[in-house]
Amino acid sequence: MMTVSIPQAIEIANLRVQRGETTILDGVDLSVPAGRCTVILGPNGSGKTSLMRCVTGHLFPTAGSVKVLGQTLGATDIRALRRRIGLVNPTVDVAGVHAAGAVVDADLTALEAVVTGYFATVGLYDKPTAAQRDHAAYLLSHVGLGKRLSHRYGLLSTGEQRRVMVARALVHRPELLILDEPTAGLDIAGREQVLATVEMILSQADSPTVLLITHHVEEISPRTVKVVMMNRGRVTLAGTPKEVITPESLTATFGCKVFVKRIHGRYWLEVLPEAWLDLVR
Numbered sequence: 001m002m003t004v005s006i007p008q009a010i011e012i013a014n015l016r017v018q019r020g021e022t023t024i025l026d027g028v029d030l031s032v033p034a035g036r037c038t039v040i041l042g043p044n045g046s047g048k049t050s051l052m053r054c055v056t057g058h059l060f061p062t063a064g065s066v067k068v069l070g071q072t073l074g075a076t077d078i079r080a081l082r083r084r085i086g087l088v089n090p091t092v093d094v095a096g097v098h099a100a101g102a103v104v105d106a107d108l109t110a111l112e113a114v115v116t117g118y119f120a121t122v123g124l125y126d127k128p129t130a131a132q133r134d135h136a137a138y139l140l141s142h143v144g145l146g147k148r149l150s151h152r153y154g155l156l157s158t159g160e161q162r163r164v165m166v167a168r169a170l171v172h173r174p175e176l177l178i179l180d181e182p183t184a185g186l187d188i189a190g191r192e193q194v195l196a197t198v199e200m201i202l203s204q205a206d207s208p209t210v211l212l213i214t215h216h217v218e219e220i221s222p223r224t225v226k227v228v229m230m231n232r233g234r235v236t237l238a239g240t241p242k243e244v245i246t247p248e249s250l251t252a253t254f255g256c257k258v259f260v261k262r263i264h265g266r267y268w269l270e271v272l273p274e275a276w277l278d279l280v281r
Helices: 048-055 078-082 110-118 130-142 158-168 188-204 247-254 273-280
Strands: 008-019 022-033 039-040 064-069 085-088 176-180 209-214 224-231 235-238 260-262 266-270
Touching: 008 048, 008 209, 022 048, 022 209, 022 224, 022 235, 039 048, 048 064, 048 176, 048 209, 085 158, 110 130, 110 158, 130 158, 158 188, 224 247, 235 247, 235 273, 247 260
Parallel strands: 039 209, 039 224, 085 176, 176 209
Antiparallel strands: 008 022, 008 064, 224 235, 260 266
């Protein structure tokens, strides 16, 4: 029987990142199938975001190799490669500020904020074409914000801002879309709106490869084909959601006794109150 080889969007081998005496990533091996959704799951401080920064070329590894969209980092034009990648970071607040600096000017309209993605700028300093504005409006409509085009970005809810950032990340029709904890800080409605947006993207015939980074199993799309569990800078488990999302693996990874159930294709965690005493002793 012939085995069909699935192309890989990301191939990482023996990746190590060390800064001083601190080991951030330790011998990470990872492959991400192209055109599918892969989830990296782990607690805070497990190395998930550092791994993402290596993939985008913002963090230089101490050892190992990183191949993204067929290009080996360190031997390719990283600026050209980044134009093929869409990235949504989690900590965008109502002022439009990210931990690493401003993402977009809060005084821009939602439409203008999306348009800045064409120029990779904080403000809108270049005059967009009619086609660019039309495409930005289409993307906003696609993420459920068609009636918010002229609303000021800084006055949108946090969930709406996050969806604007998803639309902004899609302007160049990226081959790889990285969502780094995209629902961080959102209430239930805001979270579900962002997850519904991700689901719509995945449902498209020409969907980009999606890499979702999270520490919540509830955010794992039913369309996910691979889950990678991380802890203390290492990959501890990788496989299909059914193989990885188990009470035993989650308890070991998060250091908290949990139960897990699957309802309508989504996973949900349960922590019993009697476990609380063990957590605070």
